[in-house]
Amino acid sequence: MEIFLQACVNGLLMGGFYSLMGMGQNVIFGVMKIVNFCHGEMLMVGMYLTYVLSTTFGLDPYLCVPFVAIIMFCLGAVIQHTLITPSLGTKSFTNLLFLTVGLGLLLSNGALVIFGSEYRTIPTSYAQTYIGLGPVNIALPRLISFCVLVVISVVLFAFLKYTTTGKQIRAVSQNPVGAEVVGINARRIYILTYGIGTALAGVAGALLTGFYTIFPTAGASFGFRALIVVVVGGLGSIPGAFFAGIFLGLLETMVALFISPSYSDLIVFITFIVILVVRQMIIIRRK
Amino acid sequence: MLKVEGLRAGYGAINILWDISFSVDAGEVVAILGSNGAGKTTMVRAVTGMVRPTAGSIQFEGEELAKKSSRFILDRGIVQVPEGRQIFTEMTVLENLEMGAFNKATRAAFSKNLDVAYRHFPKLKERAKQAAGTLSGGEQQMLAVARALIGMPRLLILDEPSLGLAPNIVDDILEVASGMAKRDRIAVLLVEQDITKALACADRGYVIENGRIALSGTAEALSANEHVKKAYLGI
Numbered sequence: 001m002e003i004f005l006q007a008c009v010n011g012l013l014m015g016g017f018y019s020l021m022g023m024g025q026n027v028i029f030g031v032m033k034i035v036n037f038c039h040g041e042m043l044m045v046g047m048y049l050t051y052v053l054s055t056t057f058g059l060d061p062y063l064c065v066p067f068v069a070i071i072m073f074c075l076g077a078v079i080q081h082t083l084i085t086p087s088l089g090t091k092s093f094t095n096l097l098f099l100t101v102g103l104g105l106l107l108s109n110g111a112l113v114i115f116g117s118e119y120r121t122i123p124t125s126y127a128q129t130y131i132g133l134g135p136v137n138i139a140l141p142r143l144i145s146f147c148v149l150v151v152i153s154v155v156l157f158a159f160l161k162y163t164t165t166g167k168q169i170r171a172v173s174q175n176p177v178g179a180e181v182v183g184i185n186a187r188r189i190y191i192l193t194y195g196i197g198t199a200l201a202g203v204a205g206a207l208l209t210g211f212y213t214i215f216p217t218a219g220a221s222f223g224f225r226a227l228i229v230v231v232v233g234g235l236g237s238i239p240g241a242f243f244a245g246i247f248l249g250l251l252e253t254m255v256a257l258f259i260s261p262s263y264s265d266l267i268v269f270i271t272f273i274v275i276l277v278v279r280q281m282i283i284i285r286r287k
Numbered sequence: 288m289l290k291v292e293g294l295r296a297g298y299g300a301i302n303i304l305w306d307i308s309f310s311v312d313a314g315e316v317v318a319i320l321g322s323n324g325a326g327k328t329t330m331v332r333a334v335t336g337m338v339r340p341t342a343g344s345i346q347f348e349g350e351e352l353a354k355k356s357s358r359f360i361l362d363r364g365i366v367q368v369p370e371g372r373q374i375f376t377e378m379t380v381l382e383n384l385e386m387g388a389f390n391k392a393t394r395a396a397f398s399k400n401l402d403v404a405y406r407h408f409p410k411l412k413e414r415a416k417q418a419a420g421t422l423s424g425g426e427q428q429m430l431a432v433a434r435a436l437i438g439m440p441r442l443l444i445l446d447e448p449s450l451g452l453a454p455n456i457v458d459d460i461l462e463v464a465s466g467m468a469k470r471d472r473i474a475v476l477l478v479e480q481d482i483t484k485a486l487a488c489a490d491r492g493y494v495i496e497n498g499r500i501a502l503s504g505t506a507e508a509l510s511a512n513e514h515v516k517k518a519y520l521g522i
Contacts, residue, residue, distance in 0.1 A: 168386070170377070175375050177373045178373035180337060181373055182361075182386045182438070236377070
């Protein structure tokens, strides 16, 4: 029972990261209808950025988060403006597929060239601190990370729901023609959303560094899980992405606990396929 | 107020409009008539800057708009109710109306204009918190018109407001538009396939055929015209 509770908590804490990644992917897909295949690599960039900031300036990794967010937002905005927006004009899915996959390769190989392949960590005084909660022990860095990402999720949701810019983002994602009719500048919205999506991935990376190792391909598994979260949670739905991420995290730890940790990827993807098939069957039946 | 001359436009290599000239004055409802595929919507898109004209001029209150962006044209007060409504179905009615306020001036006057829009279409006030996609077709068309009114149009363009709607709802919408033309002295351009309805409400009209103006005249003259009767009214 204790192990089960512990696994639940661990799954929940990890699932929060999948949520954050999924939300970023969701915002980008919602607005531009493109799958951002370098989303995981952006998380990895966020990790190395945190590493550099924290080793150069002696900053605590959690204090790096706002800086990482700003820098990653700018990086995303520049990539959108110089590379993705021009490719959107071609209306070719293949172009954008190659563009984002290529960017991902460039980023992970760039990290390999600059930092080498060794695993790095950012040592903190509280890395091994645990908080006892009844029978469950929670690693402090995981707890802090989770709290921060819950706050970010709520802020993102409120931003999209209540601010004028947030409403414009939703307007473009629901009806681009209608958005042009009411004078919304789609290019500006594209820059903003890709910036926000990239910043979310970067922040996820920064929050991971408290307890996760940093290496050039660290983002890959998170990138794939972000896609699953988007599909399971529903396109355009921020709360949906949040809960889908948590579900995914719980599923993984349950598989690791009851079957074997080495099967968790396998089961995750099988579940994903099953959900897709079942959903398709429901859609067909409704018609 | 609006004076279009020799307008030519299309999509890529396909030219749709060949030589379109017409004018609309303040306080006037002008109908642009034509069957499906005549080029009516392309004309709307060219006037509102969503399609770049390849030749001709579009003068609005003396200012040339032919090469300007859709946003620039919107800021001048040319607001359209697009074909197919193009509302934001997953946003609430109120949020849709908020999106109609596209610049500082319209945002500052939002609550005043919202009252005006609600007075014209009281149904929308009742449904303010509802997702726009849950409205009936007629209510969605009202919402599209109300969204345009929030933008304080000086020239209001209605593209096929009758499409798929019950006749009495179309009458309500056209009444609001012509009422605004007379009372607030705005110009209304009514682009329609339903020629009977359009001529009943308009002061003047133009008939587009194959991307060219085939006929023009007062509403009475067009209703009495033999060609119009035969080709469009089935008399």
